[in-house]
Amino acid sequence: MSNLYRLLPSVDSLLGDLSDDGAYQSLPRAFIRELINDFLVLCREEIKAGVITDKGELNYSRLRTRLDAYLKTHTRPHFRRVINATGVIIHTNLGRSILNRKAAEAVWEACLHYSNLEFSLDTGKRGSRYSHVEELLCRITGAEAGLVVNNNASAVLIILDTLAKGREVIVSRGQLVEIGGSFRIPDVMTKSGAVLKEVGATNRTHVKDYEEAISSQTGALLKVHTSNYRIIGFHKEVSLKDLVKIGEGHSLPVIEDMGSGNFFDFAAHGYHFMPEPTVQQVVKDGVSVVSFSGDKLLGGPQAGIIAGKKEYIDRIKKNPMNRAVRIDKMTLAALESTLRFYLDPNVAMREIPTLRMITMKSEELGKAARKLRNRIRKNIKYEVQLSIFPAHSRVGGGSFPEQDLPTHVVGIKSSLLNSEQLRDRLLQTDPPLIGRIENDFFCLDPRTVEEGEYKILCDALNQAFEKAGN
Numbered sequence: 252m253s254n255l256y257r258l259l260p261s262v263d264s265l266l267g268d269l270s271d272d273g274a275y276q277s278l279p280r281a282f283i284r285e286l287i288n289d290f291l292v293l294c295r296e297e298i299k300a301g302v303i304t305d306k307g308e309l310n311y312s313r314l315r316t317r318l319d320a321y322l323k324t325h326t327r328p329h330f331r332r333v334i335n336a337t338g339v340i341i342h343t344n345l346g347r348s349i350l351n352r353k354a355a356e357a358v359w360e361a362c363l364h365y366s367n368l369e370f371s372l373d374t375g376k377r378g379s380r381y382s383h384v385e386e387l388l389c390r391i392t393g394a395e396a397g398l399v400v401n402n403n404a405s406a407v408l409i410i411l412d413t414l415a416k417g418r419e420v421i422v423s424r425g426q427l428v429e430i431g432g433s434f435r436i437p438d439v440m441t442k443s444g445a446v447l448k449e450v451g452a453t454n455r456t457h458v459k460d461y462e463e464a465i466s467s468q469t470g471a472l473l474k475v476h477t478s479n480y481r482i483i484g485f486h487k488e489v490s491l492k493d494l495v496k497i498g499e500g501h502s503l504p505v506i507e508d509m510g511s512g513n514f515f516d517f518a519a520h521g522y523h524f525m526p527e528p529t530v531q532q533v534v535k536d537g538v539s540v541v542s543f544s545g546d547k548l549l550g551g552p553q554a555g556i557i558a559g560k561k562e563y564i565d566r567i568k569k570n571p572m573n574r575a576v577r578i579d580k581m582t583l584a585a586l587e588s589t590l591r592f593y594l595d596p597n598v599a600m601r602e603i604p605t606l607r608m609i610t611m612k613s614e615e616l617g618k619a620a621r622k623l624r625n626r627i628r629k630n631i632k633y634e635v636q637l638s639i640f641p642a643h644s645r646v647g648g649g650s651f652p653e654q655d656l657p658t659h660v661v662g663i664k665s666s667l668l669n670s671e672q673l674r675d676r677l678l679q680t681d682p683p684l685i686g687r688i689e690n691d692f693f694c695l696d697p698r699t700v701e702e703g704e705y706k707i708l709c710d711a712l713n714q715a716f717e718k719a720g721n
C-alpha cells in the first residue's frame with residue numbers, strides 16, 4: 252500500500268502539466284492547485300480504503316483522465332441546463348415553466364442595457380416599475396388594478412399583512428393546505444400577523460359556517476385553491492360568488508389564493524380537463540383581491556401576480572413590505588413579454604411553451620416519439636432495445652393534479668445497464684438527462700423535449716453507456 256502512495260505525482264508536477272493545456276488557461280492557477288490537491292487527497296483516501304489496489308490504476312494516463320474529469324465537474328457551473336424527459340411540464344424541481352424565446356430575449360435586453368424601469372418617458376421624471384404590466388394585466392383579467400411581486404407566496408403574505416394584520420381571516424378547513432416547500436396556509440397566516448379562523452369540516456363547509464364565524468374581529472374571508480389535492484365524494488365548498496355575497500353583506504374583502512393562476516380557457520379550446528377557474532372568471536365573480544404564480548400554468552417567470560379592486564390594490568402597493576418582495580427587472584421583462592401573448596389566446600397557446608406542451612395532441616406525441624426513437628437508433632453506439640408505448644404526462648406544479656395527459660414514450664432497455672443504473676448515470680452526463688422508469692424501461696416523454704434537443708439527448712445516452720460499453 253505504501254508503494255501505491257509513492258506512485259502519486261506531486262501537486263506541482265500535475266500543475267505544470269496542466270499549464271500547457273489550453274482547456275485550463277482561463278482558470279485561476281491557485282484554484283486549480285487547490286483542486287489538484289483535493290484530487291490527490293481523494294486518491295490517497297481511495298488507496299487507504301482499498302478502492303485503488305493496483306499500480307495500473309495509478310499510471311499517468313489513467314490518473315490524468317480521472318483528474319480531467321474531476322476538474323471538469325468542479326469547474327463547470329453548478330446551476331445548469333438539464334433535459335426534462337419526464338413529461339412533467341411544470342416540473343417544480345426542474346425550474347417550473349420555461350419561457351418563450353421572445354420573453355427570454357426581453358430578459359437579455361433588460362440585463363445588458365439600461366431601461367426605463369422606474370423612469371417615465373412621458374415626464375422625464377421618476378416612474379413606477381409596476382406601470383409596465385399593470386394595464387396589460389387589467390386588460391387580460393378584467394380587474395381594476397394589479398401589482399406584481401416576487402412570487403405567489405409573497406403575494407399571499409403581503410395581501411394578508413395589508414388587509415388583515417391583527418384581525419381574523421376566515422378559511423374553510425378543507426383549504427388549509429400545504430403546497431410543498433414549506434408553504435402552509437396556517438403558517439403564512441401566522442407570519443402575516445393575521446389570525447386564522449377555521450370554519451367547517453375537512454370535506455364540507457357551508458355558507459352558514461362563514462356567517463356564524465364573522466365578528467367584529469374579522470378582517471377578511473380567504474379562499475385557497477387546493478392545488479395539489481382534490482376531495483372527492485361527499486364534499487361541499489362555498490363558491491366564490493357566495494363568499495363575495497357574504498363579504499359584501501359585512502363589508503369584508505374576499506381574498507383568493509389561486510395558486511396556479513390561469514388565463515387560458517382550456518374547455519373553450521376543446522380540452523376537457525378537470526374544471527379549473529380562470530383568473531378572468533374569479534375577477535368576474537367579484538373577488539376583492541386574487542393572487543397567483545407567474546411560472547405555473549401562466550407559463551412565465553417566477554412572480555406573484557395580484558389583481559383586483561383598486562381600493563385594495565392601492566393599499567397593498569403602499570405597504571412597506573412591498574419593497575422587500577418586489578419583482579426584479581429581468582423578471583418584469585419576461586413577465587410583460589409573456590403577458591402580451593395572452594392578448595390573443597390562440598397566440599398564447601402557440602407561443603407559451605407551457606400551454607403548447609399541455610395542449611399537444613396524442614397523435615402529435617406519437618409522431619414525436621417515433622422521431623425520437625429513430626434519432627436514438629441512428630446515433631446510439633451501444634446495444635439497446637428501443638420501444639414506444641402509450642403512457643401519461645402530467646401538468647405538474649400542483650395544476651390539474653389528477654389529470655393524465657395521454658402521451659407516447661420511448662423506452663430504453665439494455666443488458667449493459669439496468670434502468671436504475673441508466674437513470675443514475677444520466678444524472679452525471681453533460682447535460683444531465685432526466686426521465687422516468689416504467690415497466691422496467693427507462694422512458695423518455697417527448698412532450699417536454701424539443702426536437703432541437705434530440706441531438707444532445709443522444710449524446711447524453713452515449714455518455715451514460717460509455718463506461719458500461721467497454
Ligand SMILES: *Cc1c(COP(=O)(O)O)cnc(C)c1O
Nearest residue numbers: 402403404430476478510511544
Ligand atoms: C404554488 C402555490 C403557492 C406558492 O406560489 P409560489 O409562486 O411558488 O410562491 C401558493 N398558494 C397556492 C395555492 C399554490 O398552489
